Amino acid sequence: VTAQRALDVSHLPPWEVSSEQPLWWGQLLLAAIEGSLFCTMLAMYYYIRLSVDVWPPPGIAPPGRLLPAICMALLLASCIGSYLASEAAKKNDRGGMIFGLCLNLGLAFAAMTLRGLDWGTWNFKWTSTAYGSIVWGIIFIHTVDVAADLVFTLVLLVLVVRGRCGPRQRLGVHVDSVVWYFLVAIWIPCYITLSWGTFLVGAPR
Amino acid sequence: MTPLIETPVRQIDEERERHELERVWAHRPGILGWFSVTTHQTIGLRYIVTAFVFLLAGGIEALLMRLQLATPDNTLLSPDRYNQIFTVHGSTMMFLFAVPVMEGIGIYLVPLMLGTRNVAFPRLNAFGYWMYVIGGLFLYCGLFTNTGPDAGWFAYTPLSGPQFSPGKRIDVWAQMITFTEISAMCVAAELIATILKMRAPGMSLNRIPLFCWAMLVQSVMVIFAMPAVMVASNIFLLTDRTIGTHFSNPAEGGDPLLYQHVFWFFGHPEVYIIFIPALGMVSSILETHTRRAIFGYPAMVLSMVATAFIGFGLWVHHMFATGLPQIGEAYFTAASMMIGIASGVQIFCWIATLWTGRIRMTAAMHFVLGFIFIFVLGGMTGIMLAAIPLDLQVHDTFFVVAHFHYVLIGGALFPLFGGFHYWFPKFTGRMIDERVGKIGFWILFTGFNLTFFPMHILGLHGMTRRIYTYPAEMGWGPANSLATAGAVLILTGGILFIGNVLTSRKSGPEAGANPWDAPTLEWAASSPPAHYNFINLPAVTARYPLWTPARNRIVVTGLRDDRREVLVTSITDAQPQFRYVLPDPTIWPFVTAILVTIGLIGSVFQFQWYYPGFVLAAIGLIGWFWPRGPVEIEP
Numbered sequence: 001v002t003a004q005r006a007l008d009v010s011h012l013p014p015w016e017v018s019s020e021q022p023l024w025w026g027q028l029l030l031a032a033i034e035g036s037l038f039c040t041m042l043a044m045y046y047y048i049r050l051s052v053d054v055w056p057p058p059g060i061a062p063p064g065r066l067l068p069a070i071c072m073a074l075l076l077a078s079c080i081g082s083y084l085a086s087e088a089a090k091k092n093d094r095g096g097m098i099f100g101l102c103l104n105l106g107l108a109f110a111a112m113t114l115r116g117l118d119w120g121t122w123n124f125k126w127t128s129t130a131y132g133s134i135v136w137g138i139i140f141i142h143t144v145d146v147a148a149d150l151v152f153t154l155v156l157l158v159l160v161v162r163g164r165c166g167p168r169q170r171l172g173v174h175v176d177s178v179v180w181y182f183l184v185a186i187w188i189p190c191y192i193t194l195s196w197g198t199f200l201v202g203a204p205r
Numbered sequence: 206m207t208p209l210i211e212t213p214v215r216q217i218d219e220e221r222e223r224h225e226l227e228r229v230w231a232h233r234p235g236i237l238g239w240f241s242v243t244t245h246q247t248i249g250l251r252y253i254v255t256a257f258v259f260l261l262a263g264g265i266e267a268l269l270m271r272l273q274l275a276t277p278d279n280t281l282l283s284p285d286r287y288n289q290i291f292t293v294h295g296s297t298m299m300f301l302f303a304v305p306v307m308e309g310i311g312i313y314l315v316p317l318m319l320g321t322r323n324v325a326f327p328r329l330n331a332f333g334y335w336m337y338v339i340g341g342l343f344l345y346c347g348l349f350t351n352t353g354p355d356a357g358w359f360a361y362t363p364l365s366g367p368q369f370s371p372g373k374r375i376d377v378w379a380q381m382i383t384f385t386e387i388s389a390m391c392v393a394a395e396l397i398a399t400i401l402k403m404r405a406p407g408m409s410l411n412r413i414p415l416f417c418w419a420m421l422v423q424s425v426m427v428i429f430a431m432p433a434v435m436v437a438s439n440i441f442l443l444t445d446r447t448i449g450t451h452f453s454n455p456a457e458g459g460d461p462l463l464y465q466h467v468f469w470f471f472g473h474p475e476v477y478i479i480f481i482p483a484l485g486m487v488s489s490i491l492e493t494h495t496r497r498a499i500f501g502y503p504a505m506v507l508s509m510v511a512t513a514f515i516g517f518g519l520w521v522h523h524m525f526a527t528g529l530p531q532i533g534e535a536y537f538t539a540a541s542m543m544i545g546i547a548s549g550v551q552i553f554c555w556i557a558t559l560w561t562g563r564i565r566m567t568a569a570m571h572f573v574l575g576f577i578f579i580f581v582l583g584g585m586t587g588i589m590l591a592a593i594p595l596d597l598q599v600h601d602t603f604f605v606v607a608h609f610h611y612v613l614i615g616g617a618l619f620p621l622f623g624g625f626h627y628w629f630p631k632f633t634g635r636m637i638d639e640r641v642g643k644i645g646f647w648i649l650f651t652g653f654n655l656t657f658f659p660m661h662i663l664g665l666h667g668m669t670r671r672i673y674t675y676p677a678e679m680g681w682g683p684a685n686s687l688a689t690a691g692a693v694l695i696l697t698g699g700i701l702f703i704g705n706v707l708t709s710r711k712s713g714p715e716a717g718a719n720p721w722d723a724p725t726l727e728w729a730a731s732s733p734p735a736h737y738n739f740i741n742l743p744a745v746t747a748r749y750p751l752w753t754p755a756r757n758r759i760v761v762t763g764l765r766d767d768r769r770e771v772l773v774t775s776i777t778d779a780q781p782q783f784r785y786v787l788p789d790p791t792i793w794p795f796v797t798a799i800l801v802t803i804g805l806i807g808s809v810f811q812f813q814w815y816y817p818g819f820v821l822a823a824i825g826l827i828g829w830f831w832p833r834g835p836v837e838i839e840p
Binding site: 001002003004005006007008009010011012013014015016020021022023025026029030032033034036037040041044047048051052057126127129130131132133134136137141144147148151152155159164166168169172 | 212213214215216217218219220325326329390393394395397398399401402403406428429430431432433435436440444445448449450451452454457458459460463466467470741744756757758759760761762763764765770772773775781782783784785786819823826827830832
């Protein structure tokens, strides 16, 4: 037994569902990693665009307008679901979490369905010039990221519905919203580039 | 900052707490337990040992190249074999040795220096290690089956593209990059979260040990640089080769130069990713060995941060010979010279520290002084290369080879060896043989200069890099023979080092907790540290906690020791916020790494393997996160 000056921390809460959690920072850093990946790809898009005269290249139909715009709007709206779920997670409101997660998932699935329909109208593949490669590259990676996050949102929903949701799982719901906000936010410059970039930069077609 | 709340004197029953902590933090038994370990020291040591094995492999490759070049018209290696060996040498040293070894030391030391029990995400830590090992084995499986990459460590298109490099060699390289980058990003994320949120109470930003600052800056660089190389290797190169995209095909609107831009946007920061942790090691060694606080702590921190920022604005100086617009080149020349200022500030701070300190000339200190000498020389040739006219003359010659070996071996390997001698007592509990360490230093120092100094002259005489032989008339024979003799000397120094490590580990004198009278918290733990690091977590009241009188030191009480509980503190002032339970060890990170591997290696042969790969990875991650037992639901 030794005598030492001591700082007692037993009164501190044993867990906290908040943005002070290391896991919240971890998710933010994951978003930074993915964010720099998308920024690199957008830089590539404009680099390729500025090195050719005609954009999109001859034979490739210009991007559609309606479906990507609705898809973007639905993605933005789905953040409301994420927000409601994360606020409910902080307050330990199980019904609120279920409602928020369902809203998030429903709108996200609808958005992805529209994206799939939009793909059906494209008359080019990733093998059709560098334009096809970069456009498919950006949208493929974003879709994979979204799909991965939707799987995990679904898993969280299952846990919450089955009642296996202690503070750890509620923290999961809270930080899941960080990833979702990021995936929607990063799609804004991607959407502008893919839908409007053909008109914004370089000589008119 | 606001003062810590009152700290009454408490009676602490260390024996009882030790007993409980031993039980809670024990490794699981058996082979499954071995694959389930999430202790940061064990994983850190695994990183370090694995990285040294790859250093040995990369060293053997270097020696083979030196033997081939020792005499003109030599036929020891065929041109094709030579190409594979220099590519695997460069890739090994950059991706499988230099970055992982720095991360390994960071993983080992950062939680100890911060006064906590583990990194913030122990399972992610384990996952990162397995990804790294698998990536390294994958590259060497390629080399041993005559599928070693052969287009240089940066694999420029169009040489590495589908037209000029058929077969699977480049694909092996591209996916090895993916493995090691995933690993590096896992480590970066967990170290940043640990350094920001899990410091000892009272360790405000201006009290963080310089090595932790270095790891923080390095990790932030990893976060922003590594994604670019994944784009380059995985999206650019691999899809061009496997599914026919046209990123680097000029006939279809692509551009091979774009690959160089994306690669070097990663590749230049990579140098600092390797070098900045080494700066932190030098500062740690100097503080202890001059027995004074480092001169200019804020200047040191700010110049590391400045280096990180400027480091992202230099990449085009690798591309001066590609015919870019002159205005752009002029900017990158200026930026390349500017980074010399940030490095210079640190050199002068170290010199001031040495000047005013009471120096203790241990083996570690020898390596630090050797570092300053060699790194300054490498920095000088760096400034020379930043000038475009000179760069155009010596581009792709041995002058450049000499320059970056002075920077990387001088700037990273010497501090690393110094750090290894310095922290050896902490890693093993025993002192390393100082006399053998010093002899080893002189052999390495002489061998290094003998090998690489003549390369400056060879480069100026026009010997290009990556040639497998040269005719006798060129007159390059003597300098090359000298360089090869130096390489043999380096090997001798390496063997001496390994021998010293192995014997000292068994029979060196016992070190005790703090053999150097060092100031930072890792020396408050026993040597080697217990799995839980500290019986009671420390709180700190000064930048150098172990140089404050013992009666002023404070410990944290009130954490539960019947589970893996640590403390989360605020970012700037490190005020205690709440308690936090780290997860138990599990096999799932290893299983997930194997499942991810199936997708990644399959995709080398066919892109479609990514799809089952995604599904398997998701299964692995769900298994990893699925709550088991009440503690994973209600902490």
